[in-house]
Amino acid sequence: MNIQLALDRMTIDEAIKMAKQVEQYIDWIEVGTSLIKEYGMESVKSLKAAFPDKTIVADIKTMDNAKYEFKLCFEAGADVATVMGVAPDATIQTCMETAADYGKHVMIDLLNTTEKRAETLSETYDAILCVHVSKDQQEIEGQSTTSIRIPGNLHPESLIAAAGGITSKTLSELVTLKPHVVIVGSAITKTAHSVESAKQMKEIIKG
Numbered sequence: 001m002n003i004q005l006a007l008d009r010m011t012i013d014e015a016i017k018m019a020k021q022v023e024q025y026i027d028w029i030e031v032g033t034s035l036i037k038e039y040g041m042e043s044v045k046s047l048k049a050a051f052p053d054k055t056i057v058a059d060i061k062t063m064d065n066a067k068y069e070f071k072l073c074f075e076a077g078a079d080v081a082t083v084m085g086v087a088p089d090a091t092i093q094t095c096m097e098t099a100a101d102y103g104k105h106v107m108i109d110l111l112n113t114t115e116k117r118a119e120t121l122s123e124t125y126d127a128i129l130c131v132h133v134s135k136d137q138q139e140i141e142g143q144s145t146t147s148i149r150i151p152g153n154l155h156p157e158s159l160i161a162a163a164g165g166i167t168s169k170t171l172s173e174l175v176t177l178k179p180h181v182v183i184v185g186s187a188i189t190k191t192a193h194s195v196e197s198a199k200q201m202k203e204i205i206k207g
């Protein structure tokens, strides 16, 4: 199981500083959608330059224009880039092909997909599938990590990621579902105790 540190709503320098502090407790680094929107591919390039040995995930959340957006991510140094599961099949297929051209990987964000769509995606694509409770669902609808459910109908060999307001309290329950990646942002980056929080999470996933 891997911890993916999600870096959002901060500057590139703050993101690098944060990741350096908790580097030993995390496995993958996510250049969050907010960083990509605010700073563009410079954010991906800078994080890869600062952490050449970490898996860098560009959370670009592609919906269209797949080849262009995925090329940008991989040429900037991303190892994984994200596409929305609700995107057209042509878009997801193009993401898969572009990733294959670069020897890189795709994460499909299942936000707002139906169980049927998630099942089809898991059967069709060799990608990481991310079950996700969004920021707005957390903040406006009051949903939390406990709403994270891995649909039982996914292909048994699919690699699963889970994201959305994960805390050390809810992580203990989540690890029993054995995801390949747990994506943690605010519980590490928006607390005064980032190092302790990351260390505790690493201990939880080690069991």
Ligand SMILES: O=C(CO)[C@H](O)[C@H](O)COP(=O)(O)O
Pocket (backbone or CB within 6 Å): 006, 007, 008, 030, 032, 033, 059, 133, 134, 135, 163, 164, 165, 166, 183, 184, 185, 186, 187
């Ligand atoms: O994709 C995201 C937002 O769309 C975040 O990466 C994800 O939600 C993790 O961050 P947090 O733990 O703060 O919810």
